[in-house]
Amino acid sequence: MISGHRISGSQGFTLLEVMVALAVVAIGLGAVISEASRNISNASLLEEKTLAHWVATNKVVEMQVSSEWPRAGERKGDVEMAGRDWYWRTIVIDTMDERVKRIDVEVRTAADSERPTARVIAYLGQPS
Template sequence: MKRPATVARPEHGFTLVEMLVAVAVLAIAMAAILSGMARYADNTAHLRERTLALWVAHNRLTEIELQPKWPDVSKSDGDMEMGGRSWRWKVEVKKTEDPHLRRIDIQVLSPNREGNAATLSSFIADTGRQ
């Protein structure tokens, strides 16, 4: 009896070209993921800075509102500690068309970047003030 000729079975697995394509696709995907995470971290730091700056502006506005004396039309500036940083603020008190209202514009300067970190505008009335 004759033995049947063995049929060549195809080998299972990936070729070198298929592996290179798979690694290239993985590298592109990983680069996109890392880039997205870096943007997320940068945005988080920026939002934290803006939040602290707005707190500084609201604190300064509250200090002005709690003063018993009606604020004069003027400009002032100063420093305030918040979140382990020293923030610079600038306040401008302006007249309005209504003699019983004053407009308060507050700018908070960032200790790390150029320009304003936050700007806040509000109106206060002379009700109950001297």
């Protein structure tokens, strides 16, 4: 006996439905990739700023532990940290109190860079 079930036409998605679904997926993936790229760029920038700040802080600490009282003026140099070259500049400034010096430290990723990657200002007191 043949049952009354009818075999319908082909089942599945039409080409148009598949194309629309692929377009939606492509747009979504594009946004995800763009955001991931932005996050990687931000992480790289934060790493650079953190390392530059460490270089600047190290220069301040070197001056703090040195037995030599710094003279007013500018000094420049370079140092390697984390496999990179960093270019620092210190400016020692006399203050109203002759026992206190202001120390400005700027760190750059390139010797000819106009903007510093990090800047630290510290005050150094002359030991008694």
